[in-house]
Structures are given as C-alpha cells and as structure tokens.
Amino acid sequence: MRRSRVTIQNHTEEAALFKRRALFTFAVVVILISILLSNLYYLQVTSHTDYQTRANENRVRVIPVAPNRGLIFDRNNNIVANNLPVYSLEMIPEKVANLEHIIAELGKLFPLEEGFIEDTQERLKYHRRFKAFTLIKQLSEKQVAKFSINQHKFPGLSIAAGLNRYYPQGESLTHLLGYVARINSKDREKISIDDKEGMYAATNQIGKQGIEKFYEDILHGIPGSTEEEVNNRGRVIRTLKHIPPEAGRDLQLTIDITLQNKAIELLQGRRGAVVALDPNNGEILAMVSSPSYDPNLFVQGISSRNYSNLLNSTQKPLINRATQGQYAPASTVKPLLALAGLEHNFVTDKTKIWDPGFWQIPNVERKYRDWKRWGHGWVDLYTSVAHSCDIYFYDLAYKMGIQNIADFMQPFGFGESTGIDIHEESSAILPDKGWKRARYNQPWYIGDTISIGIGQGYWTATPIQLAYSTSILATKGQRFRPHLLKQVIGEPETNASSNLAPIKLKNEANWNIISNAMYQTAHKYGGSAYSLFKDSPYKAAVKSGTGQVFGIAEDAQYDEETVQEHLKDNALFVGWAPYNNPKIAVAVVLENAGWGSANAGPIAKGMFDSYLLDN
Structure with a gap:
C-alpha cells in the first residue's frame, strides 16, 4: 500500500525569498533603466552636436566651388594672363546602356587614343554610376560643335565647360609672369603650414613662379560652396544652399608689352x-x-x-x-x-x-x-x-x-x-x-x-x-x-x-x-x-x-x-x-x-x- 507525501509549508520563509527576489529584480531593472537613461542623455544632450553633425554630413554634402582667377594686364590694359573656357565631355554611367557602342560612335566624330575603351572601363570601376564621369578632358571648339550637332545620338553624355589659365603672349613674358600648374605635394605642405587648405578645396592649380606666385593670394580668390541633400547612397535629393565664390582681383603691371616685344x-x-x-x-x-x-x-x-x-x-x-x-x-x-x-x-x-x-x-x-x-x-x-x-x-x-x-x-x-x-x-x-x-x-x-x-x-x-x-x-x-x-x-x-x-x-x-x-x-x-x-x-x-x-x-x-x-x-x-x-x-x-x-x-x-x- 503506497503512502501519500506530506508537504509542510513555511509561509514566512517563502515570503522572505519572494521579497529578496523582487528586490533583486527591481534593482536590476533600475540599473538597466539608469544605464539606458544615461546613454540617452549622452546621445541626446552631451553628444548632441557631434551626432547631429555626423547625421548632417551623411545627409548634407558641401561641395566647394572654385573662384575665377584674377586677370593680369600690362600698363596699357593689354591682357597678358587670361582665363579661357575649356570644354570636356562628361557621362552619367547609369544612363549609358552600351558603353562600347557609345565610344565607337564617338570615334566617328573625332579621333580617340588607342586603348580608350579599356582605359575608360578601368576608371569606371571606382566611380559611382550616378555621378558625372569625365570621358575626354579637353575638346576643341570644332569638336564641341560636332558633338553638339550629334548629341541626340549620345544619351547620358554632355559637354561641361570650365576655365583654364592662358598666356596670350606665349614666351614673351614667361620669366616675369611665371605660370600656374597643378598643385603638388610640396605645394600641399606649404598650404597646410599656412593653414589655407580651405582656400584650395576646389582648386587644383597654383601660381608656380613670377607674378603668378608672388601675388597668389590676390589672384586666387575665395572659394564658394553648394550644400546638397543626399540619400544614403549619395544621390542628390535637392540643393539646400549656394554661396557664390569671390573671384580673384585683377592686376595691372608696369610692363609695356610693345617695348617688351621690341x-x-x-x-x-x-x-x-x-x-x-x-x-x-x-x-x-x-x-x-x-x-x-x-x-x-x-x-x-x-x-x-x-x-x-x-x-x-x-x-x-x-x-x-x-x-x-x-x-x-x-x-x-x-x-x-x-x-x-x-x-x-x-x-x-x-x-x-x-x-x-x-x-x-x-x-x-x-x-x-x-x-x-x-x-x-x-x-x-x-x-x-x-x-x-x-x-x-x-x-x-x-x-x-x-x-x-x-x-x-x-x-x-x-x-x-x-x-x-x-x-x-x-x-x-x-x-x-x-x-x-x-x-x-x-x-x-x-x-x-x-x-x-x-x-x-x-x-x-x-x-x-x-x-x-x-x-x-x-x-x-x-x-x-x-x-x-x-x-x-x-x-x-x-x-x-x-x-x-x-x-x-x-x-x-x-x-x-x-x-x-x-x-x-x-x-x-x-x-x-x-x-x-x-x-x-x-x-x-x-x-x-x-x-x-x-x-x-x-x-x-x-x-x-x-x-x-x-x-x-x-x-x-x-x-x-x-x-x-x-x-x-x-x-x-x-x-x-x-x-x-x-x-x-x-x-x-x-x-x-x-x-x-x-x-
């Protein structure tokens, strides 16, 4: 004959155990909530500016805009250093269905270098498809005219215009005018020492010799900027603000170009x-x-x-x-x-x-x-x-x-x-x-x-x-x-x-x-x-x-x-x-x-x- 188990209950001890467990749980909850509130305070108050800036940097892109370089004239107001338009051919890759076909058609308009297709494909590997890509850096006015007439055949391609330094007197004034050229590592180091990185954010050229170098700060100008709102993939949603650049100031020299040429x-x-x-x-x-x-x-x-x-x-x-x-x-x-x-x-x-x-x-x-x-x-x-x-x-x-x-x-x-x-x-x-x-x-x-x-x-x-x-x-x-x-x-x-x-x-x-x-x-x-x-x-x-x-x-x-x-x-x-x-x-x-x-x-x-x- 099987005997039934008798359970003796101690209500006092059970109540004490429950109380200890409840207090422990409450303490853990309080600690976790404190940690949460602390982190929330850190994010929302202490680091608010920092994270807001990071968010804006992801959402807002600031693009520097290069200023026009100042012109240079002789004593009789003959221009001796000018800025002339330079034209390049640009492409939006995502709008081009067949790159090889497009380049083949371009070759019918003007000659392209050997291996142009292979070189272009290699450069495109590291380029975002929705951003403009430079196909050809410099086009003559005749080439621009040819392309413009046939532009309907080239979806996704367009002409972009910029300014380039030009010295109309050629060799006549080289040693006193100097020239501008691409910024190299030595120039970058000097720019960094002088704390002028922002001045050259949109510029890849600098005065190297002569007047162009001596009066670089006057001729260069002050860059502007464009603020764009972008999505998480970097695609532009809208333009928020545009600050136009301030062109460099023009110089008049003491030189008489007639006497110089004489x-x-x-x-x-x-x-x-x-x-x-x-x-x-x-x-x-x-x-x-x-x-x-x-x-x-x-x-x-x-x-x-x-x-x-x-x-x-x-x-x-x-x-x-x-x-x-x-x-x-x-x-x-x-x-x-x-x-x-x-x-x-x-x-x-x-x-x-x-x-x-x-x-x-x-x-x-x-x-x-x-x-x-x-x-x-x-x-x-x-x-x-x-x-x-x-x-x-x-x-x-x-x-x-x-x-x-x-x-x-x-x-x-x-x-x-x-x-x-x-x-x-x-x-x-x-x-x-x-x-x-x-x-x-x-x-x-x-x-x-x-x-x-x-x-x-x-x-x-x-x-x-x-x-x-x-x-x-x-x-x-x-x-x-x-x-x-x-x-x-x-x-x-x-x-x-x-x-x-x-x-x-x-x-x-x-x-x-x-x-x-x-x-x-x-x-x-x-x-x-x-x-x-x-x-x-x-x-x-x-x-x-x-x-x-x-x-x-x-x-x-x-x-x-x-x-x-x-x-x-x-x-x-x-x-x-x-x-x-x-x-x-x-x-x-x-x-x-x-x-x-x-x-x-x-x-x-x-x-x-x-x-x-x-x-």
Missing part, C-alpha cells in the same frame, strides 16, 4: 637679358630673358619629354637671366667707381694719369694691360669713362682699396636683391675681405682689388641690379625699388611704397660730373658709343662693358676667332635717356657676344628709340 625682337633669340625701367618711380617697362619657353605648356601638366628638353637644354631657358643671371659688370661700373673716387677725394674731375697701355702695382713686375694695347696717353676722369680706359681705374682702385669700393657700391644695389616683386632673384656678389675669407678662407690680395677696378674678378651683378644702379645715377641719388605691379585694379597704385632713402653725396656736384662723362661716351667724338648716338634726335648718357668669362695670361692676347663660343666675352651696355630728363634706363647683357658697344649697344639704342620716338 626687346625680344632686338635680342634675335641670342642668350642674354634686357631690363628697362622708369628711373623716376622704379616701374619696370620691359624685362626679357632669352631664350624663353611657352608657359602654357605647364598649365595642364607638361609632358616628361618636354620638361626634360627644357631642363637639359644647353641654352638654359628655365633661368631668368634678368634677375638670376650673374655676370661680371665689367666697364659698366666705371662711372660708379669714378663717383666713389670723387667722394673719397682720391681724384678730381681734372686729375690726369699717363696710360702707356699697362699699369703696375708699385714694386711688382706683373703688368695689368689696357684693352687698348698702345694706351690712351694722358687721360682724366671724363676721357677715362668715355674711352673706357682701364689704366685709370686700375690706379683708382689701388688708391681706394676694396673696403671703400664695397661700402660705396652697396647702396647702389650690388651684393643684395633689389626686392623686385618676384621670388626668382639672385643677390650676386659684391666682394670684400670678409666675403673672401668666408668663401675661400683666403686673405684679400691687392691684385684682387685691381680686377675689381674694371668690374672683373669676384664681382658679379644681375641685369636688374645694373638697371637699378643706372637709374640711381640718372636721378642723382633718388632710389625707387624696381617693381612689376602697378596696381591691384580698384586700389591705389603702389609707387609710393617703393620709395627708398636717397643717396646723399658730400658734394652734390659730383653727380653732374659723372653724368657728363657718360654723356660724352655717347656724344663726344671718340666716345665708345659715339657711332651709335651721333645722329640721335635725343641725348643719352651711357656706358658699355665687355666682360671676360675667363682669365688670360699676362702677355697673352684674346683672339675671338679661336676662343670657343661659350668662353667668349659677354657684351654689356647701360644708360638712360633723355640725358637731362631721364624717362627710361636700360641694361643689356649678351652672353658670349663680344664687344659691348658693338653688340649690346644697338639693343639699348633700339629700346630708347622705341620708347622715346615710336611712342
């Missing part, structure tokens, strides 16, 4: 440089470096082959000879040396010395030869400048010493940059004892000073320095920093800011003595430039120079017929006109051309004629 014509493709400026305000009227190159090659990206040809050319077209070329100034600085001699009382305008064709340092056997081997006889300051007598200046340099020469020449712009408004400028060399010790760890010798007396030896100058120093002589000590910018259009001209402290002489009459000596060079019979200016309707003050490229032995003669072309003398010429009312100062350097007055002189005369007579 300088190019006179150079005839020879290696060298011509600088012409207004001595009354420092405005550069023409600045040519020859040979040059077409800056338009760089705008869309120059090919490796073309760039290699420019880089490796023996003619060195990439160098701006006008501001970077360093040449022995030769006899062009003799007027300044004579002025230094007058100021330091080593000579007067009546001091005469005997020139037998050579000069010797006291108690030294070596003879320093004059260019005229039989000598000039008795010469004073006027004839020594006009006839370019070397002996007079050997003697003067010996008397003055190198430090007097260097200290006097520095305010005339030698040995330092002129401050012209492009970055590509060399300071060249104005030597003294300290310079030689620092450069070669050698003492300065008296023979070094003698060479400096005729603008040779260690002394080098750029054509812009020669033009600048000549302009100071023309204005009797007034100094105006050479500059290319006349004004930012719509703003005042910049001339006033170019004034520098004038050079004051102990005896102001010395200016007239030197000017008269340079006048005699052009207009007195026997002057080295007399044949050039004897029939000129205006009066000029000039000085020629012939710079040795290599040294020759004491008793050796320079034979132009046997010397290799790259070792021939450089031809130099400086001056201003009209003599009593200077309006233009010119410096000319011709590499390996020989005699200065015969080769560089006609170029300077042509520049004077063009500016004073043709105008």
